[in-house]
Amino acid sequence: MKKILYIFFMFGVLGFSQESEDGKTNKKDLQTSKNLTWEGNKDIAENDFINAEANYRRAISKSTDNPAASYNLGNAYYNKETYSEAFGRFKQAGELASTKEEKHQAYHNMGNVFMKRKEYEKAVEAYKEALRNDSTDEETRYNLALAKELLKKQQDEEQKNDENKDDQNQEDKEDKNEDKKDEGDKEKDDKGEQKEDENKDKGDEGDKGDEKPEENKEGDGDKKEEEKKQPNEGDKPQEQQPRPNQLSPQQVQNLLEAMQNEEKKVQEKIDAQKVKGIKTKMKKIGNVIGN
Known part of the structure; x- marks a missing residue:
């Protein structure tokens, strides 16, 4: 990138000059403007931006025939990275320039400002x-080639971003349509389920109507069944009769009494033998209920 140059004016010899519309130049004001421009250049060399800016502004206000003041003030703003102010001053210098060299320098530096802003097409x-x-000027030619390359790269990126944006929009549209389809299917299913529930409710109501006589019928049947289970007076169970070959309770009682009497007799015999001192064999007699 071309180095930004300051145009120094010494004793009003160096710098830009321009005649007025009537062919005459206010030499006194122009000379004052050139002197103030020189003072501004000196302040810049001493890194005194505040005084330099003030002197350049005063020089511009003194004469519009001094494009060097605008150009050099633009350089000061450029170095401070105040690019909007710098561009305004370079544009002003280009409009006031009277020679091709002056215009060349002004437009070259305007291109530099556009490069800083990444406005490559304008650069x-x-x-x-x-x-x-x-x-x-080879430096200007080099900057032009660089600006074209950066512009192409910028345009390619923008095109890629646009394509991605279109793809994203298409995906969003498809997703939206899919959501609508899902909502429609869900609504359709809900309606179908609702209809089935309504039909089921109607069927249940019909079943309830059928159940009523069934319940009555069932109640009557249960009642009759209970009545069947209850015995009649004539159906009362009779006393259980003994089966063949089975002793009656009375017979058993009589047998027990007979056995007890027999056992008593035997015991009396044993006691009598003990008195005589004769040992006898005892035969155990059990209670017999039947053969």
């Missing part, structure tokens, strides 16, 4: 205008 046009006024 290309500014460098082209600079080359129209001086086609031999």
Whole structure:
């Protein structure tokens, strides 16, 4: 990128000059403007931006025939990275310039401002205008080639972003349509389920109507069944009769009494033998209920 140059004015010899519309130049005001521009250049060399800015502004206000004051003030703003102010001053210098060299320098630096802003398309046009006024400047030609390359890269990225944006929009549209389809299917299913529930309710109501006589019928049947289970007076169970070959309770009682009497007799015999001192064998007699 071309180095920004300051135009120094010493004793009013160096710098830009321009005649007024009537062919006459206010030499006194122009000389004062050039002197103030020189003071501003001196302040810049001493890194005194505040005084330099003040002197350049005073020089511009003194004469519109001194484009160097605008140009050098633009350089001061550029170095401070105040690019909007710098561009305004370079544009002013280009409009006041009376020679091709002056215009070339102004448009070259306007191109530099556009490069800083990444406005590559505008930078290309500014460098082209600079080359129209001086086609031999290799630095301007280099900057033009660089601006074109960066512009192409920028356009490719924008195109890619646009394509991605279109793809995203298409995906969003498809997702939206899919959501609508799902909502429609869900609504359809809900309606179908609701209809089935209604039919089921109607069927249940019909079943309830059928159940009523069934319940009555069932109640009557249960009642009759209970009545069947209850015995009649004539159906009362009779006393259980003994089965063949089975002793009656009375017979058993009589047998027990007979056995007890027999056992008593035996015991009396044993006691009598003990008295005589004769040992006898005892035969155990059990209670017999039947053969």
